[in-house]
Amino acid sequence: MANEDSREAEKLNIKTKIRNHLMERRNEAKVIRKIVGIIALILILIAGGTALGGYIYIKSALKPVNPENNKQIKVEVPIGSSTTSIGMLLEKKGIIKNSTVFKYYVKLNNISGFQAGNYALTPSMTLDEITQTIQTGKLVREALFKMTIPEGLWLDQIAEIIAKKLDVPVADVTKKMTDDETLKRLMAKYPSLLTDDILQKQIQQPLEGYFFPATYPFYEEKPSIESVLDMMLNQTQVVIAKYAETMEEKNMSTHELLTMASLVEKEATEKADRHLISSVFYNRIKNKMPLQTDPTVAYALGKHLDRTLYEDLEVDSPYNTYKNQGLPPGPIANAGEASIEAALNPEKSDYLYFLAEYGTGDVYYAKTLDEHNELKAKHITNKRKESTGGNKENE
Structure with missing residues (x-):
């Protein structure tokens, strides 16, 4: 009997322990749920507070700094x-x-x-x-003077414009554009624009083609030559930066782009499609044909030509694209943005030749040499004969 009572007591004790354990687990679960709830509430409040704070801050930042302060x-x-x-x-x-x-x-x-x-x-x-x-562009004060650099100029022509505007000797400007100290300083200031490409041995003028054509305002009476050069190079860098992604996709350097753009610029007339002219150059390069563009001959000779004669084509220079395939060593003039964009994005075509009509500037394109010669006879040779009373000139 005593054993039975002992067993019953033991069972009761076990049940009690189990009940107490379960109650403890329930209490723990309640505490955990409360803690989780509190933490979640805190996080919600923090997130909400952050979002609200951010909203209030941005709303404030969109308003005037001080609506009552009209001091200029x-x-x-x-x-x-x-x-x-x-x-x-x-x-x-x-x-x-x-x-x-x-x-x-x-x-x-x-x-x-x-x-x-x-x-x-x-x-x-x-x-x-x-x-x-x-x-x-409502300025506080008008520019004291402005300097316009047109498209398609050689470095020496740009130097003349700067010298005239600053009332300094052309030689002083030319020296600043070409001396080693200036080049070193500018290359350090514009490393992505002015690379070692401009220092190649075959380059005639390191900064040729790098001064962007634009109208520049000046607010001091006597700006330094250095500040003028900086201003123009900075503008070139700004323009080129727009096309950085496309240049990377096409694996094209700034020097190559400005070189091709300079050819397009010098060959384009007001009526020319620069993208088509660009396509002709690329097509000739693809077909391993010399570019045969007259402006490079003039640049190689170092003189501005009204007409390019056969004897001019014999000039021994890496810039002479009648004797050398591919692009010249560097730009032969400063190109405007239209030519830069066209040099980077040529039109798709099969043209290998183009010419501008004598006197009108109309441009004609051809896929073969025979077609080109026919166009040349019609729009250039005959036109010149008519303008000179039928006297034949050297072609």
Whole structure:
């Protein structure tokens, strides 16, 4: 009997332990659920608070820095400035609250066409007012003078324009464009633009073709020659940067691009399709034919030719594309953006020849030499005979 009582007590004790264990597990589970719930709530509050804080901050950054402050602050936007650099400049000057917000505001609103110059901006201006002001180019002061560098110029012609505008000897400008010290400084400042390609032994002028054609404003009476060169090279770098991805895809260097663009520039007339001219050059290279473009002969001779004669074609120079296949060692002139873009994206064609009609500038293309000669006789030889009363000139 005693044994039975003992067994019953033991069973009861086991049941009690199990019940107590289960209760402990339930309590632990409740505590864990509470902790998880609290943590989740905290995370939700943090995320919500962060999102709300971010929303409030961005909303604030889109508003004027100080609606009551109409004090004008002079801000100079350099030529070739990016949206990021403009935003950082405006933030530093206290015109906007945050340059990153400014950058995305410009991007999301598809705003572009910012113009370099000096502006009078205030902390009370909205982002819309600021961007419109920089787009329209309302300057605080007018440029003291402007210098226009046309397309298709040789380095010596650009030097003459600079010398005249700065009222300095041409020799001083030419020296700055060619001396080793200047080249070293400029190559260090523009390493992606001015590579060792410009120092090849066959290059006649290292910086030939690298000064971008444009109208440059100046706000000081006597800018230095160095600052003028910097301004033009910077603009070239800005333009070339637009095509960096395509250049990489086509494995084309800046030097090669500017060289091809210079040929297109010198051969193109107002009526010419630069993309077709570009295609002719590429097609001839592909077919292992010399480019045979007259402007390279003139450059090799170092003189501007009204007409290229047979005797001129004999000049012994790596720039003479009648004697040498492929591109010349470097650019033969400065090319505008239209020619740069065409050199990078030629039209698809089978043309191997082109010519411009004498007197009109109309351009005709041919796939064979026979077709080209027929066009030449019709649009050049006969036209010249007519203009000279039937006297035959050297072709």
